[in-house]
Amino acid sequence: MDLKSKIRNIPDFPKKGVNFKDITPLLGDPVAFRHALGKMLIYARQKNATKIVGIESRGFIFGAALAYELMAGFVPLRKQGKLPYQVLTETYDTEYSTAALEAHVDGINKGDKVIICDDLIATGGSLKAAAKLVENLGGTVVGIVVLIELEFLNGRDKLEGYDVVSIVRYENPED
Numbered sequence: 488m489d490l491k492s493k494i495r496n497i498p499d500f501p502k503k504g505v506n507f508k509d510i511t512p513l514l515g516d517p518v519a520f521r522h523a524l525g526k527m528l529i530y531a532r533q534k535n536a537t538k539i540v541g542i543e544s545r546g547f548i549f550g551a552a553l554a555y556e557l558m559a560g561f562v563p564l565r566k567q568g569k570l571p572y573q574v575l576t577e578t579y580d581t582e583y584s585t586a587a588l589e590a591h592v593d594g595i596n597k598g599d600k601v602i603i604c605d606d607l608i609a610t611g612g613s614l615k616a617a618a619k620l621v622e623n624l625g626g627t628v629v630g631i632v633v634l635i636e637l638e639f640l641n642g643r644d645k646l647e648g649y650d651v652v653s654i655v656r657y658e659n660p661e662d
Contacts, residue, residue: 493519530652534629536602545606562594579612597625607635611642
């Protein structure tokens, strides 16, 4: 299935020069959504994860579904100030600014085998921050799986040493 045909390009969003990848058409098509999730599951099943981490907000969609299918726990990583309990925070640079992710201090335990899930790798900052959070909480990152990779931004370089799989890849900004 051509998943790229289900991903809409939005030019100049959220700022001029950015070609935003809108996955809502893919999510709205049950066959495409199931196909994309199935590809992620093929990878994730090999990892024997005890927890799936999903990055706010679109990572929640795929991460929660993976956790359900794998009978693993789901841990949401939220933007700073959104979690109600004690948190650990990790800051990172984005394409546009600086941001932070937080996790509850009891969300991941020593010895947990964790897959990090998100919708997209751009510069790799949020995924690297997620990996640091997992490790600082005592977990081991056994894999990173994303729907989309913007290869031209070289985000995978920040994730050296981690096993990373992307389902759909864009080689240049015009794609």
